[in-house]
Amino acid sequence: MPTISINLKDFEQLLGTVALGEATAGRNVLTAESLEPWLSLVKGELKDHDHETGEVRVELQDSNRPDLWSAEGVARQIRIKLTGAAPAYPFFGAKPQARRRLLVAPGLEQIRPYVAACTACGYAVTEVGLAQLIQVQEKLADIFGRKRSTVSIGLYRLPAIVFPVTYDLVKPDDARFTPLGFDDKMSLREILAVHPKGLEYGALIAGHDRVPLLRDDEGQVLSLPPIINSREIGEVRIGDRDLFVEVTGTDLLMVVLTLNILAVNLADRGAAIEPVQMTYPYETALGKSMLTPLDFGQPRAIAVQVIREALGVPLEPKQIREALSVYGCEVRGSKDKLTVKLPPYRNDLMHAVDVVEDVAISRGYGSFEPVMPSQFTVGGLSRVEQMSDRVRDLMVGLGFQEIMANILASRQELIERMGLTGSEWDRIVEVDNAMSQTFSCLRQWLVPSLLRVEAASTRSFYPHRLFEVGEVAVPDQAEEHGSRTRMSLGALIAHASANFSEVHSSLDLLLFYLNCPYSLEPVAHPSFLPGRAGRILLQGHAIGLIGELHPEVLEQWQVTMPAVVFELEVDRLAEGTVEKS
Amino acid sequence: MDTLSQIGSLHPLEIKVLTVLGQHQTQQARPLRQEDIGHAAGLEPSQLSMAVEWLLAKALIRVESEVVTPIVSLSKVGERYFEKYAPIERILSVVRDAKQTGKRITIQDLQAREGLEPSEMSGAVGSLKKEGAIRIVPGGHVEATGAPSPLAESLRTLLKDLHGAPRELHAFSEPLRRVIEHYAVKRGNPNEPFRIDDRVERRYQLTPTGQEAAQTIATQGLGDEVSQLTPELLKDGSWRTKRFRQYTISLRPPRLSAGRRHPYREFLDLVKRKLVSMGFQEMRGSLVETEFWNMDALYMPQFHPARAIHDVYFLKEPTHARAIAEPFLSRVAETHRSGDDTGSAGWGYAYDPERAKRLVLRSQGTAVSAHRLASGPAVPGKYFSIARCFRYDQVDATHATDFFQVEGIVLGPDINFRTLLGLLNLFAVEMAQAKESRFLPAYFPFTEPSVELHVRHPKLGWMELGGAGLFRPEVTLPLGVEVPVIAWGLGLDRMAMVALGIHDIRDLFSTDLDMLRTTRGHF
DSSP states (O other), rough: OEEEEEEEHHHHHHHTTOOSEEEEETEEEHHHHHHHHGGGGTEEEEEEEEETEEEEEEEOOOOOOOGGHHHHHHHHHHHHHHHHHSOOOOOGGSSSSSSSEEOOOGGGGGTTOEEEEEEEOOOOHHHHHHHHHHHHHHHHHIITTOOOEEEEEEEEEEGGGOEEEEEEEEESSEEEOOBTTTOOOHHHHHHHHHHHHHHHGGGGGGGSSEOOOOOEETOEEEETTEEETTTSSOOOOOOOEEEEEEEEEEEEHHHHHHHHHHHHHHTTTEEEEEEEEEESOOOOOOOOEEEEOOOOOOOOOHHHHHHHHHHOOOOHHHHHHHHHHTTTTTEEEOSEEEEEOTTTTOOOOOSHHHHHHHHHHHHGGGOOOOOOOOSOOOBBOOOOHHHHHHHHHHHHHEEEEOOOOSSSHHHHIITTTTTTSSSTTTTOOTTTOOOOGGGGOSSSOOOHHHHHHHHHHHTTOOOEEEEEEHHHHOTTTHHHHHEEEEEEEEEEEEEEOHHHHHHHHHHHHHHHHHTOEEEEOOOTTTTEEEEEEEEEEEEEEEEEEEEEHHHHHHHTTTSSOEEEEEEEHHHHHHHHHHHHH | OOOHHHHHOHHHHHHHHHHHHHHHHTOOOOOHHHHHHHHHHOOOOOHHHHHHHHHTTTEEEEEEEEEEEEEEEHHHHHHHHHOOOOOHHHHHHHHHHHHHHHOOOEEHHHHHHOOOOOOHHHHHHHHHHHHHHHETTTEEEEEOOOOOOHHHOOHHHHHHHTOOOEEEEGGOOOHHHHHHHHHHOOOBBBOSSEEEEEEEEEEEEOOOOHHHHHHHHHOOOOOOSSSOOOOOHHHSGHHHHHHOOOOOOTEEEEEEOOOOOOOHHHHHHHHHHHHHHHTTTEEEOOEEEEHHHHTTTOOOOSSSSGGGGGGGOOBBSSOBBBBOOHHHHHHHHHHHHTTEEEEEEOSSSSSHHHHHBBEEEEOTHHHHHHHHHHTTTOOOOEEEEEEEEOOOOOOOOOOOOOOEEEEEEEEEETHHHHHHHHHHHHHHHHHOOOOOEEEEEOOOOOEEEEEEEEEEEETTTEEEEEEEEEHHHHHGGGOOOOOOEEEEEEEOOHHHHHHTTOOOOOOOOOOOOOHHHHOOOOO
């Protein structure tokens, strides 16, 4: 989730009259240390702090609270708690008549259907304010808007625009403008083909003969959403006082919510927000015509009992109301039912439990007294785990050192070096989007894991006796997932005179103590020396392999000691004991 | 130490040497040389020198005299000269042949023909000229004078005498000794035919203590000293007449390799036992999961950025499971779409049942909990799993591509936010021996409220021990669970790494056997 930069001085101004800092020399100075305890209100974690610049970096955990991904948002949540009052944003209740309009062209419902916009006047953009604007724009479009696919944002210099603005659909050769970062006018087709942002985001609007375009009444281009702004109108600079803000996207509520967040952020910095009238030629969830920013949130009725039960504390309705209002929510009602409405910059109230958490955070997690769950339960291990533990104990008793290995390995280790290419054993579960070949397949047996240790430990004194009890994935067409997860035991003995009978003795004793009468049947397996390998049979079922590793295999692994191994399925042993009991 | 106990700790080799020296000394003869002792005691040179070293160290014998004798032998170069003649011989022979056939030969001809080094060449020519055996005539030609070369002859004699048989330097006459010394390997001049080594000959004598020991051994005998008690000695009772050599027990023993659990596994076993002792049942799951159980069932919408938390591995073949069990698929789908009857508004998007079937490597242990919830868990119930999970991460000192997650669920009618905190407090004490803990608000896509547990570990200080929360009703109700459920997870790898004394997470799965054999682990 996003990590944002906050300038402490700027943050102090955003907090307004309330102060978090220590009183030093008659004045409060906000420090990272004094900020940190308050970050639990926003699920924030202080990452680092630059004493020189007064910048702190804060990671915001809650992916459902994009309103907190800015200095303004974090400051707002803390300010509400400290002042006990939610800020008023009167522009959400604006009269139906707006001075400015934005018209949506037909056909956009197929490409990028939604747009929301407003104006923000009277706040002269400062350097730190501009940095925050750019940061919130990036975080919202990148993370909340999933790399601009569901939401992207444009900011413009308002005085250059002649209203009404049209959210249009044009052929890529029919319009030209100078994009940010370039000096000359280019056709939309050229921008998509050449501009870095065109290359990065062009795919979002590809596949249609026309592309979205925002332009004003005089035909001046504002931007090619969601790619790039015009250089003339869409480059906000320090000192600009009047801005036009728009959001386009594929999810109407996310588009409007994003605009709401930008609007309250700018309002918190002193800008006067004026809504703009959207007019759609097609139906939307909020109608064909709407004023944005728009508070689309609905009040929700929540039983007091639900909150009490979830928190385990018999809170009075008054206490709940208080907790929620100092967290920014509107609460009505009194007795056993409360009506809760989130502020317009939030849309994360899906269920009553979301309110429960707001109450808990607002009251502080430290204010709840922990109690132990009182009901009695019996602990225990799964049958497979019990069998694994018995097997491991016996292997240790037989003188084997336990190893642990990654389950992800390479095809080279699992198949090629084992001589299995093209054989009936040439089947493994492979990852499609592997990051490196080294970790691209799930191991189907443990012998390669043991050989990896053996190959890396030629200097460790001999004899080597290694084992692992661990999970493998065995390909199996009959399974729902195309493979089965199995618990396997692999054992390896390596020293100058290691041979079949030595490893056979270990297997024999192990299965004796596990009370599993077994037999061996010769097998022609490419990993083993012919005539020195067998299948381990338990009640007629093959449950594993035993043998002397083929010198070819040892050479492939650059192991210069004779090595003998066995491997068997521990979960089959567990099943076996079920049948007997 | 008195004499008797000193005798008791003597090695059989030492006793043999002492006995030989003791007997010899009574004959009032000249002290024995090392080789004489070896001969008399019937010891190999290596055994003898060990025994002599030990006895010297114990001050039971001393060096009576030391004579240094220079010994001459042929060096590698000398052996070659013996086979193929020394440069001086070869030059003389070529020059004499030329005189007979009337050919004229220059120094360069000689050098080229015999393949001699310039240094060998000039040395040999110089010596021969000095002896008058050859001369250089105008025009740079070399000519034999017909005079003999005593040097060449001496060399031949010496090479013959010394071939394969080193001899004392003093065995040679004065003139030959000078030749040897002149042509001996010296520092800075390794390419000479002879080498002179000093042979040190020591004679040994018993010290007074040694004498006493030897006498004791001679008069009282050792009994019969043995080093190893054997079944035979026990059977026939003859151990009664034997003396057992006493060992030097301060020496380091030979190394052993033990059968042993992996130290990290040992740590996880401890965790497992703790959880069982707290009333938790183990659950197990599959390494390959569907997106449905890995994410959808946990109410992580198919579109949401929260899904980007878990960048997952997809499978090559097959890419999708054939089906997702009903009624879970329909219920979860409807919950994502509209909230269904969970009391939720739902995510409100077009849920894609095909996407739900896509196969992934399990990215979070919570997938195991989701299965457990769907298969009729006990109420009240406590469950845990130690599940191998996979993340699409670049592998480095702090990121592993597959790793263990310790996590689980607690369900029952008395579960609420306070019992959640109570459980976490228990974990703080049981898992981290922490006396202090604190709770911070957190975010997980499938819990609300969500908590992070921070504890003050006795060694590590404040650390995040885990995360937990109450499963959202959107998770539990579609899976058929009507009571509140705690979902918890513990981050124990850092504690494990400290306990194992490692700093790189990759070393948890080390391939270095030496490291595994020597890691102790402090749990």
